[in-house]
Amino acid sequence: MKYLKTFFVPAAASLLFLAASCAKEQFAGSADTLADSEYTAVTLTAGFDTSVRTAVDAEGKVSWKAGDIIRYYSESGGTVGSATVGQDCAVAEFEATVAQNASFLVAACGGESLTGNTSGEVFSLEGAVCARQSGRFTDAHVAVARTEDPEAGVLTFRNLTALVKFTLERSDVALISFSSNDQTLLHGDGVLNVTFSGGNPQASFGGSGGNSIEVSTSGAGTFFISSLPGTLGEGFTISCYDSGGKLLGEASTRKALVLKQGTITNLGTIDGRISTPAPDYDPDLSRSGTANCYIIPVGGEYFFDASVKGSSTEPVEGTPAGAKVLWESSVSGSAPSAGDIITGVGYSQGKISFTATGSDGNAVIALTDASGAVLWSWHIWCCKGYRPDECLQTYFKNAGVVMDRNLGAVSAVPGEAGALGLLYQWGRKDPFPGGYCATAPASLPSPVESDASTGTIAYSVANPTVFITCNEDNFNWLTKSDNTLWQDSGSPKGIYDPCPAGYRVPDGGGSGLWAKVLGTAAWTAKGCWDLNMKGINFGTNDKPLGPDKVIWYPAAGYINSTVGALNNVGYSGSYWSSTVDEDGSCCFNISPYFSSSTSYVQPTQTYDRAYAMSVRCVKE
Template sequence: MRRLKLSFLLLAIAFFSCQKEVPLNDSLPGNQSRQPIVLKAYLSNSTKASISDAFGTVVWNSDDTLSVFDSPAVNGGNKFVTADGGEKAEFSGEAGTPSDGQFYALYPYSKSASYSDGTISAYLPQEQVAVAGSFDPAAFLMVGRSATTEIGFYDVLGGIRFSVENSGYDAVEFSGNDNETVAGPLTISFADDGYPVADMSTSSSKSISLKGEFEPGNYYYFSIVPQVFKKGFTLKFMQNGSVVKTAVCPSYVTVQRYIFATVRYADKEGSLSNIIDGFALDSDGTSNCYIVREQGSYKFPLVKGNSNVSVGTVASAKVLWETDNTSTAVATGALIKPQITVKNGKIYFKTADTFKPGNALIGAYDASGKLLWSWHIWLCDFDPQQTKQVYVNTSTYMMDRNIGALSTSPSGTLSYGLFYQWGRKDPFPGSTDLTGTPMATTGTIETLKCNSDCTVDFAVEHPATFILCDDSSGNDWISAGRDNTLWTAEKTIYDPCPAGWRVPDGGTDGVWMLAGENSYSMDFYYKGVKFNLKNGGTAWYPATGFIHRGEGDIRLSGQFADYWTVKTATQNVTTFEFYIKNDADDSYVGLMYNNKTRGEGHAVRCQKL
């Protein structure tokens, strides 16, 4: 078995070869007959996880065993044993020349293990042995592969290490709160980066039982296949077959390969509530807008837009406003729970227990209460990558809906979405009916007449303030004049679109111009424009109306719309505009060059980067 030589506080480690490799033909005969072989297994401490209090040295123990496969096998393969152990151990056994050019090896040896076509089949015990300061060796799986007699080993599993406050337990049971599979048969393959990937799709065990004596002051380890526990997990503390204490972690938890998350005094009330995790919304990149598709826990980094630039030292965060895109205000917390956590450079938040589509704005504050940055959370079950559209005569991908829209249906106003002043990263509520009734929000949307204080920094600090403007400010919300760099074809930190998308091009390079006049039709019943798609079907553009730059009210809802572009001129901006009245003679649609003042609030339909 493996042991921790210096300290029981070591976390799981990835192992790999770091020595000069010996060519296979120098040590093996060129045939399939089994011959005595010495395999060198190397361990490295260079990839330790960074959440442990201290580190020990992981070594092979004498009499440790490996299943070594030189060809497809179902009986555990060739058994190799080390006599001396150590950090660099020599394992002796017999094997033939690998049929596919590489040895595949599994720790520990198991008669039930098998190998075929680059995949090792193994077993993670549902019952694991509690070992103070270490792992159950039968449950700590490692694999390696090599075309030489030197093999580097990588951890397959991760898990949780915990201590207890009280003594007397003889078993602790782990289970996911969403009925996840956690033990039983598994297959192990190798990803393109060389790291192992475990698959438990054929398993059925929903819990792991760690059995033995549990003494306060020691850590004990559950070995778990890497996966996401969306609803958290539960620990049950047992005595003589009966549950004497239960601890529940209700939060999203990710078990990562070679990392063991620490829970101190797991049997103490509230201990698991300190675990903070969530689905990483920036997995496709950072942005000012993140799409949340289902109920759960989420996180994103405290950086400006699509950059890696910190917003500053954040002391707290809160929801500024939320709406379900109707004219009736939702209760506070109906979309996002008010308890938002800031830790390790990230914001952590949870949706309501019952997922409710809509939109929300989360702001981050410094210790003095200054708002440093804010992010739009778009709660809608759609994947823009899967629903992206290409119009006839074009090759540009466009989103299938406006930012903030909850539907693509022409019927009703859920396809309207939100409004933006040109160049600002934060949205304002859109219309809910044909009279221009704005979406009701839990927070307050304010207005302010443009003055000398109205700068880009002011807008960042006041994301829920619509800046009114008129001729005296050049109809721009920035008092000092135009800034054409806020939204550009090269996505900026002020771009309002989700990661991988941006405000679209205008002018002759814009998708609406390239599609051509014969590519769209006006809909006089639902009030909007339909663009024909390359693969059939249509893209729906509703007549959203707009926010008036001088009064701040919504006008011409259900009749008129402008869609922002990055095409600017000295004063104004090019938009895609249409006015749908009763018939074609009174209506128009087309690209309007340099016609819109930047202080108005209009819709945004994002273009794929």
């Protein structure tokens, strides 16, 4: 789901799709062996009426024939309107505003947010290849055609993406993830430019994207994936999940695979190549160390040590009697019901146990005494398939090895709401829901102003869901500053550090994570701010943080320090460091420069500690 981006779902058009079959399986033999590729061109046919010329009346109604422009889309409900091309060559009419006397015809199918734009010989589509697809052939392509003969009866459409075809015979698979092993982009949220040379369309893909496409399979059948053309130099991996998000197995090859524009690559039946996974999770979350946050990659039953504070050996104070969920959140667009993310929470013999449903989201679990008072609390970060050590990004100049996403984010895909993550007041271990987080209960308690009773560490621990605003005499949520809550890398990890075991809040300031690569001065650069996705890809801009193609920093906004309101989602992104600066703390800040594609980056900005902002954890 994109955020702060206006888009429409394209309107329906009836086309007759014809695709020749592929006789050979490209995914044959062992997991590291692929047979010779066999490709089949994709062609489509459509009837039209040659007795009329294009007419656009005052209301925008269009009648068409060969040689004139028409735009087709595969889904219903879009603002372009709807058109039906009859098998008997009836006239197609639809409500739209189109350029007259255009020289080509376009049929665009698939994509999450297709928007059409014509100018001379160029047709642009935003969101041409999406990260999540249905597996149906009818929406697994982007095809175009140009009319050369006004009297022609058949239009030949050329597919501009690469199609991957596979068959499943087992019925327990609900989702397939198709990934390149070398981070080659498979989907793109940028712009697809189509030009015509000698009647044949040529496509160039730009913008950012990702190296994994999810396809809903819903059991046995034959399915299609629409992909950006390219060479997968290190091969690919197919991961299979059940309806609860549990990994059922994987099929992988390291042999290079070429995905060609306008062709179908047939992987054949993949059941026999799907390996049975090793135990896919350790139920003891604290086995490798205690922390204030635990990552849940798959659904299942878990437990962790609830006897100590964070990553320390300091015992939790009070007499534990039980455990409860304080809140749950998702980015699905609607608030989760209680138990949608985690359920079955309990406490026994110094351990908290619970069951993760396998759904993406976040939750906070509290250890309580007999009266229900909170003694300590933990952030449960449920992110399907996410194992951070497998997705780390190494920044230049030995600055650090960093997570590929914000703390609490369920996605690292540019533009997705799930990439925003959660927000933290400096020095506190417990998160607050960020942009596009729908929570259960629907709202958290109202903010309180910092004073002698509320502006204390003890109050923050006992009230992890309460946002503490600063008062007019103090720009901190604490009435008395404490610089040791989050520690720099030269000291042991702070008790209140919100990052999972093995990770910590990064150093900031002049010698911190971002300044080591980008320098200490604020800078502006054209083309860095992504107006559509609302953020910066520091993998491809003029000052990259590291060698990865996508290092995405979204504009997740912040919670205001004075009133506790969420602000600037999609406009700015502020990332805490552990480094203090007098009564404030250092952070990394990004924003557009005068609402343009020019970015404004501040590697060493300082903010009041009562703000709640994003955290990007670094490997210890």
